Amino acid sequence: MRVPMTEYLVIDLDTERWVCRVCAHDMGSAHGNYKPGTLVYDRDPREIHQPIIDPERYEYTFSPDPSFCRILEYYCPGCATQIEVEYLPPGHPPTEDIVVDVAALRAQWQARGLDAEEVFNYGPGEDAQKHTAALKALGHVR
Amino acid sequence: MTTIDEHPTLTAQEQEWVDEFMDETTLFLGPDPEIMRSHSIAERTEHEEEVIAAGVDRIQVERIRKRIAGALDEGYEMCEAQGAAPGAKWGDLTTAIYTAAGDVSYLSCHGVIAFSAILHHPIRYIMKYWKDEPTVGVHEGDGFIHNDARYGNVHNTDQSMIMPIIRDGKIIAWVAATIHEGENGACEPGGMPSGSETPFDDGLRMSPFKIVERGELRRDLLTFLQHSVRDPKLQLADLKVKITAVRKIMERVDALIDEVGVDTFVGALRVTVEDVDAEVRRRISELPDGTYRFDQFMDSTLKENILIKIACKITVKGDHMTVDLRGTGPEILNRAINAPLCSVKSMMMQAILAFWWPDLPRCTSAMSCIEIISDEGTWADASYDAPMGQSLQASFRGFSMMQALYSRMSFSTPHKYSNVVANWFNQINTFLWGGVTQHGDMVGNLCADLNGMPGGAKPFRDGEDAVSPLFCAMADTAEQEVMEEEVPFMQLVAKRLVKDNMGFGKFTGGMGYEMIVAAEGTPHWGFMTVTSGAKFSSIYGMYGGYGCGTYPLSMVKGTNVYDHFRNDPGSFDLSIEKIMNERPFPEGTYMTSHMGLQYDLARDGELYMISQGAGGGYGDPLERLPESVVKDAELGRISQKVAFDLFGVVYDPETFRLDAKATDAARAAARAARLERGKPFAEFCEEFVTPEPPKDLPYYGAWGDTDQITATVHTTDGPERVTAPLDELPIVMIPDRREVKIAALEERVRELEIKHGEQVNRLA
Numbered sequence: 001m002r003v004p005m006t007e008y009l010v011i012d013l014d015t016e017r018w019v020c021r022v023c024a025h026d027m028g029s030a031h032g033n034y035k036p037g038t039l040v041y042d043r044d045p046r047e048i049h050q051p052i053i054d055p056e057r058y059e060y061t062f063s064p065d066p067s068f069c070r071i072l073e074y075y076c077p078g079c080a081t082q083i084e085v086e087y088l089p090p091g092h093p094p095t096e097d098i099v100v101d102v103a104a105l106r107a108q109w110q111a112r113g114l115d116a117e118e119v120f121n122y123g124p125g126e127d128a129q130k131h132t133a134a135l136k137a138l139g140h141v142r
Numbered sequence: 143m144t145t146i147d148e149h150p151t152l153t154a155q156e157q158e159w160v161d162e163f164m165d166e167t168t169l170f171l172g173p174d175p176e177i178m179r180s181h182s183i184a185e186r187t188e189h190e191e192e193v194i195a196a197g198v199d200r201i202q203v204e205r206i207r208k209r210i211a212g213a214l215d216e217g218y219e220m221c222e223a224q225g226a227a228p229g230a231k232w233g234d235l236t237t238a239i240y241t242a243a244g245d246v247s248y249l250s251c252h253g254v255i256a257f258s259a260i261l262h263h264p265i266r267y268i269m270k271y272w273k274d275e276p277t278v279g280v281h282e283g284d285g286f287i288h289n290d291a292r293y294g295n296v297h298n299t300d301q302s303m304i305m306p307i308i309r310d311g312k313i314i315a316w317v318a319a320t321i322h323e324g325e326n327g328a329c330e331p332g333g334m335p336s337g338s339e340t341p342f343d344d345g346l347r348m349s350p351f352k353i354v355e356r357g358e359l360r361r362d363l364l365t366f367l368q369h370s371v372r373d374p375k376l377q378l379a380d381l382k383v384k385i386t387a388v389r390k391i392m393e394r395v396d397a398l399i400d401e402v403g404v405d406t407f408v409g410a411l412r413v414t415v416e417d418v419d420a421e422v423r424r425r426i427s428e429l430p431d432g433t434y435r436f437d438q439f440m441d442s443t444l445k446e447n448i449l450i451k452i453a454c455k456i457t458v459k460g461d462h463m464t465v466d467l468r469g470t471g472p473e474i475l476n477r478a479i480n481a482p483l484c485s486v487k488s489m490m491m492q493a494i495l496a497f498w499w500p501d502l503p504r505c506t507s508a509m510s511c512i513e514i515i516s517d518e519g520t521w522a523d524a525s526y527d528a529p530m531g532q533s534l535q536a537s538f539r540g541f542s543m544m545q546a547l548y549s550r551m552s553f554s555t556p557h558k559y560s561n562v563v564a565n566w567f568n569q570i571n572t573f574l575w576g577g578v579t580q581h582g583d584m585v586g587n588l589c590a591d592l593n594g595m596p597g598g599a600k601p602f603r604d605g606e607d608a609v610s611p612l613f614c615a616m617a618d619t620a621e622q623e624v625m626e627e628e629v630p631f632m633q634l635v636a637k638r639l640v641k642d643n644m645g646f647g648k649f650t651g652g653m654g655y656e657m658i659v660a661a662e663g664t665p666h667w668g669f670m671t672v673t674s675g676a677k678f679s680s681i682y683g684m685y686g687g688y689g690c691g692t693y694p695l696s697m698v699k700g701t702n703v704y705d706h707f708r709n710d711p712g713s714f715d716l717s718i719e720k721i722m723n724e725r726p727f728p729e730g731t732y733m734t735s736h737m738g739l740q741y742d743l744a745r746d747g748e749l750y751m752i753s754q755g756a757g758g759g760y761g762d763p764l765e766r767l768p769e770s771v772v773k774d775a776e777l778g779r780i781s782q783k784v785a786f787d788l789f790g791v792v793y794d795p796e797t798f799r800l801d802a803k804a805t806d807a808a809r810a811a812a813r814a815a816r817l818e819r820g821k822p823f824a825e826f827c828e829e830f831v832t833p834e835p836p837k838d839l840p841y842y843g844a845w846g847d848t849d850q851i852t853a854t855v856h857t858t859d860g861p862e863r864v865t866a867p868l869d870e871l872p873i874v875m876i877p878d879r880r881e882v883k884i885a886a887l888e889e890r891v892r893e894l895e896i897k898h899g900e901q902v903n904r905l906a
């Protein structure tokens with residue numbers, strides 16, 4: 001059984017691997033963080049949050065200062081989906097943002113007796129449910 | 143030489159004498175760590191034990207809760223309608239009922255939820271120190287006031303009125319109203335000084351004390367408070383409003399108690415608290431076991447740019463959750479950004495009750511069982527001696543960590559109590575102001591635009607623009623025109639969205655608007671801004687979406703724009719982008735800075751310009767529907783460049799017709815470029831990660847996942863980087879930036895003198 005853990009990542013309980021939800025690319029052992037399975041790029045934040053006032057004349061421009069802030073973009077090596085973005089000071093180690101106890105996850109779903117992908121949803125509200133249904137129709141979630 | 147036995151054994155009698163002696167000779171009853179460190183609900187009292195043992199009728203409890211909710215909402219509406227503080231008018235307040243021990247059992251449906259994690263502190267203090275104190279005591283009709291966050295508050299602008307419900311001589315519950323009053327006599331007007339350098343700059347330091355005695359407001363104490371603040375009328379008016387509201391609630395509660403009896407009432411309050419506690423444990427057990435991390439970096443002391451971390455690691459195991467804040471940067475002993483832990487916890491509670499489990503009754507117990515690990519002495523767990531004027535800097539990040547991590551923790555759960563959502567904007571980008579009004583009154587407060595925080599994107603819809611502050615879903619941004627009748631400045635531009643100011647993603651975060659203000663017709667007026675995020679974004683996106691940009695303060699000084707408008711009304715076409723890039727007022731001085739502006743004297747017609755931030759984006763921007771991107775462009779929300787660079791969308795800028803083919807090609811190329819430039823993680827880390835922060839970056843906090851804290855301390859030899867466990871760090875203070883600037887200028891003068899061979903004999 002596959003358990004959706006983030007928008008783009010599922011944990012396959014049978015193989016105990018992180019898997020890309022979009023292209024099924026293997027992203028590494030589910031016992032650790034998924035980041036080792038990604039491609040990463042150190043983005044100059046001024047390319048994303050572009051200056052609104054003239055950077056030639058002003059110190060503060062609506063763009064982050066690249067000597068304070070970098071944007072790490074994490075891509076799936078299979079389909080190039082940008083699965084995560086992290087704002088970090090230059091040189092700061094990336095954060096292990098999620099490490100799951102796989103055995104406990106399996107036990108949790110066994111106790112529920114449900115298929116995690118089948119019952120997946122984005123929460124209450126008509127719009128949330130419509131979207132979940134649309135994604136299911138597209139095959140994005142099962 | 144004599145040796146001292148460090149642990150002498152005392153007999154029970156001796157210990158009693160020691161305790162008695164200590165009791166009588168305690169010089170100062172400061173904040174009690176036993177009370178202040180705990181956010182957990184109290185043990186059952188004997189009375190509660192008895193009435194619960196006797197059996198509780200659940201339907202009766204539900205009926206009592208409904209009646210209480212009605213009473214609290216009525217009290218809330220009274221405060222909102224009658225309150226003099228701008229904060230009250232926009233709903234920045236709350237009313238609540240507490241158990242005898244001080245646990246919030248029910249909070250008004252509207253208002254600031256964060257208060258449900260905070261007011262048990264002052265009530266416990268009153269119960270421990272004042273109830274049996276012969277010079278104080280707690281009697282029917284008494285009312286206690288307090289504001290100081292060191293005794294338990296969100297921050298010092300908020301003032302409470304706390305009154306006991308007494309039956310047969312016993313305290314059986316408490317009712318309180320809390321309002322964000324604003325002005326509190328701090329070193330700058332408005333009650334949230336970004337410039338405070340000692341705790342004594344933070345304004346009123348009210349420990350809980352009795353200001354209403356057996357129904358009478360004490361005029362002597364009231365006068366003292368009025369004398370201590372800039373706005374004595376406000377102080378009086380809102381004290382009366384809170385007293386009236388609390389009495390109204392008590393009237394209704396009294397009738398309820400008469401109807402159901404004291405025991406049933408007490409049982410209902412306690413059962414509510416306990417039910418929520420049990421339900422919270424159950425909901426934690428639904429989350430997958432694991433560890434979840436979220437680091438945030440704050441770029442300002444509000445006087446200069448630094449980079450300070452607030453770390454958060456949540457561990458879930460079964461029905462137990464631990465929130466570990468270790469790794470957070472040290473407190474800075476002469477800057478206003480520090481927060482007491484209770485204040486950070488109160489904003490965690492805000493995230494829990496507003497965004498995790500909004501269906502729960504708003505009780506102290508919503509967070510009671512969550513263990514929070516933190517070392518005192520960080521900027522998110524500041525010690526008694528640290529200034530805390532802008533404690534929101536730390537506490538709002540307490541909110542953001544809980545909001546961001548819940549989306550991760552709860553993503554897989556089959557039953558969700560709320561939608562997955564990217565981060566809300568977390569800065570109060572607004573103007574604080576103070577001075578003398580056109581009516582000759584001395585005032586100090588702030589613009590309600592802080593309530594225009596944009597929301598985060600959800601997995602299925604864009605975040606809402608300028609929707610509500612993270613701390614209050616129902617708060618209003620108020621009518622600027624109404625305010626202009628009371629204060630001598632105009633918002634020349636209000637609520638105009640700033641193009642490209644967006645958290646990009648498959649679904650985009652809500653956008654924020656700009657504000658341009660200028661004073662006129664006042665003998666004395668000034669503005670302040672109190673936020674961070676001008677160099678490092680203050681919120682981040684989710685699952686491939688980006689966070690917000692950064693936000694400068696822009697100013698045009700040395701010109702009177704009103705004169706320009708009078709001479710040429712056509713020149714009244716303003717935006718930050720236009721003014722700063724085109725410089726239409728030739729004699730003006732144009733400047734930008736970070737958003738920590740201490741009280742700045744505003745002459746007539748000088749421009750102050752800021753922008754609200756943006757909510758976090760959700761998902762990969764290349765997955766956004768091209769039609770939505772073109773629509774954003776057509777509405778002027780994004781530029782053509784951003785449409786292409788961020789979203790890979792191509793359209794005709796004249797007709798706004800999507801070029802589907804070119805868009806497909808652009809997106810395919812963008813994906814190929816990612817695979818081209820992206821490096822395998824291990825290889826990337828080898829290049830990117832450094833053993834310590836860049837040399838010139840004044841960084842505070844753990845560098846990565848370590849118990850060593852990095853800080854820059856200032857010695858006689860200048861700045862020096864130290865790395866040590868928190869308790870071994872020297873005191874961290876930052877030198878006066880004007881002195882730093884003068885030193886640099888003097889150095890430059892010396893250089894030039896040497897260069898030009900000029901002999902100057904300066905007397906020391």
Ligand SMILES: [Zn+2]
Nearest residue numbers: 020023076079
């Ligand atoms: Zn993929």
